[in-house]
Amino acid sequence: MTQKPTSTRNAAGGETSLRQIAYERIEDLLNWGRLRPGQIISQRELVEMTGVTLGSVREAIPRFEAEGLLQTVPQRGLMVPSLDVAFVREAYQMRRLIELGAVPDLCGRLEKSVVQGWIDWHLDARARLGQDEVDSLSGFLRDFQLFDWQMHSHMVEAMENKLISNVYRVTAIKIRMAAQSRVRVTRQNATRVISEHLDFLTPLLQGQCDATAQALSRHINQSLTLALGGTIPA
Template identity: 70%
Template sequence: MGNDVKHNPSNAPPPGGEGSLRQLAYQRIEDLLNWGRVRPGQIISQRELVDLTQVTLSAVREAIPRFEAEGLLQTLPQRGLMVPSLDVAFIREAYQMRRIIELAAVPDLVRRLDRSVITDWIGWHEEARERLAKEDSVDLLGFIRDFQLYDWDMHARMVAAMDNSLIANVYRVTLIKIRMSAQGRVRVTRDNANRVINEHIAFLTPLAEGRLDEASAALSYHLDQSLTLALGGGVKG
């Protein structure tokens, strides 16, 4: 009985005291921003964040200064917290930052990341493309969410190959802001998912083979397409 391992539900606070609760609060508020459950320009109270995150008020309060320092929340005296509005100029600047970091990571990916990781990424995308082709058997919303999470994780691991925590954190915050700004502009569709899958494979394949120039060019094209979409424009399929 004493050796039984019990599953910790996702809504239950992790062991470890207030520091862990503060981190849990941060992660759940970050999820709200990433998935558009709180949006740029919205004003929200600390109590509302408690209801949305299911953590304690003290944990939410302790997490807020970090969001303020990262430019993800602003305190409005007597009113609550505001999610900052992000204009077109910001989107362009954020994508410029993203481009600098991701392209700089390409040589480190080849040197430090096991090639099997890259081939696994390619295999996952090929399987995803096959699943998506079966129009009648795919839960599109579920597929898109799974794909979005995989996309975010893959790009973060690409940057993590640089082994630079400062760059990784700047990249993480930049991507949160990009997702926030894109919520009202980007409509995820089957065609768009197929486009992203093909663009990923286009830079992962030369990456796995050590062809850095070709991988960098394909990654750059992918980022250009993403920027155009984030700005509300049309992209090539």
């Protein structure tokens, strides 16, 4: 279904350029697997999928190319790059460096109320998943995935370093692109991730930086195992 831009105003009240809207909508296509590694797509197909103008798509493309998220193939269009096992390992190494590097800032800067809010959200999600029937499970799992991405991004932003935050954002998109054929957000996976998140959020709330880093490292290791097609013991 074609998306239509509803506003050109951002939350701060400033103008949001059509190029930025186009970028964000193409980014969503990559994040959610509607554009897959190795796929060839035309600019006009992107216009149809995003609901923005051809001019704004063309203006957004150089940024995707610079970030390694799209490649121009002469006479054919745009290609979503194929990402191999070596890349997945390297991307997770980058993720580990950034997220674990953020732990001291999380302990020193992040408000306890934010961490408590994350814990409460996870406890509520776990209770809902424990029910025999969950209304609109697919919608709930999509919301859970989005919350997961946003929380980890917020954690990195505690470093207050825009350069690192942008490197992390692009790396995260590539990880999702590479792993989406192997990892599915299911009730079982969501339950596991909730437990792993609580394992590092609880010591974070208590100001225990070493325990936070250790639990976060285990969580990243588990994610890498799944991204490489492995399995995790129940």
